Amino acid sequence: MRAAVVTDFGGPEAVQIIERDIPEPGAGQVRIKVAAAALNPADAITRSGVLPADPPMGFGWDVAGTIDAAGADTGWAVGDAVVALEDNLVKALGTHAEYVVVEGSAVAAAPTSVDAVHAATVPLNSLTAAQALDLLDLKPAQTLLVTGAAGAVGGYAVQLAAHQGIEVTALAGEKDADFVQSLGAARFVARGGAPGRHDAVLDAALLGETALEWVRDGGAYAGVMPPFLPAPVRGIRTAAVTVTADGARLKDLVALVDAGILTTRVAETYPLDDAAKAHARLAEGGIRGRLVLLP
Known part of the structure; x- marks a missing residue:
């Protein structure tokens, strides 16, 4: 072959x-x-x-x-x-x-x-987004900032979090505003802007310490590449997802694709x-x- x-x-x-x-x-x-x-x-x-x-x-x-x-x-x-x-x-x-x-x-x-x-x-991008959200352990109505929200992992993270009732702010390029809002982001911030502080950040853009500043004291930060995980500050929980194969979880994500929830x-x-x-x-x-x- x-x-x-x-x-x-x-x-x-x-x-x-x-x-x-x-x-x-x-x-x-x-x-x-x-x-x-x-x-x-x-x-x-x-x-x-x-x-x-x-x-x-x-x-x-x-x-x-x-x-x-x-x-x-x-x-x-x-x-x-x-x-x-x-x-x-x-x-x-x-x-x-x-x-x-x-x-x-x-x-x-x-x-x-x-x-x-x-x-x-x-498989890779939806499981990465889902497993990163697991690390954050957010509840409905809590606030989440997703960096790189127009990317493959970021886009799935926005959709999954919004589906869970989490209030999502999307950080992406200015031209992607309409797109990330169509995914379910409640708020859009253009790259280079000031997103303010949130209960958690899912850092799909690998901004590291910069993104950590947008987490409230005692909040949570999830990265998508362990070597770039920033050191915790202000009582913030920090972790980076190491994606693992999970057929049962992938089955659930496929069901969300078929339901039109994941794009x-x-x-x-x-x-x-x-x-x-x-x-x-x-x-x-x-x-x-x-x-x-x-x-």
Whole structure:
């Protein structure tokens, strides 16, 4: 099968398409024939060589596709349309391939309201947003500031928090005001503005100490990248989400997609063979929605 890997760390040109044996699922695992797989900033981190690991390394966290083979005791059957998260930060092969093996517990039935391309944008970003909100432990009517609110994680965080009855202020670029308010933000603040203090901040934009200043004394801060977690001040609880695969939680999030509560966004699609071009487009920035690879 074909798979995207990096053998020498570097820029987008370092992405290679190689041939590998089709992986076999073990007990509790399933093999998914990949229909679509999103490209995320985490893949750029893998490519750059920041992680403490040696190449070759595979790319890809999200997958939408069809069960192709199943080990014992998975509860899944060949032919099931599914989505899943492959949550290993360091991997020899990821979801940017024709086939991927994941734990059966990481899998959820695919949404029925969107196609595989859009479904592939759900697992990583929605689970990251949901698990970050878990860290904040907010109650209805409490106030939350989401930085990077127009991004993939930030957008899901706004929608999930608003659905829970939390009063959301969205911090994003000025041109994104209408968009983030359509997601359920009660208030919009343009990047560079003064959001004031809130019960909590979900810092999807990685602003760190700057965002921490917008949390009230004794409030809570959740980041989305542990190495950039700021030190706590003024009695504020600080934590950063390390996203983990959770098929049961993903099932709930898929249900919210089908209910129209979570909005999927696809910016562009690329053939798997053009993975390097997709990485180059990601590096350019200014993307609203995810780039998706098609084997």
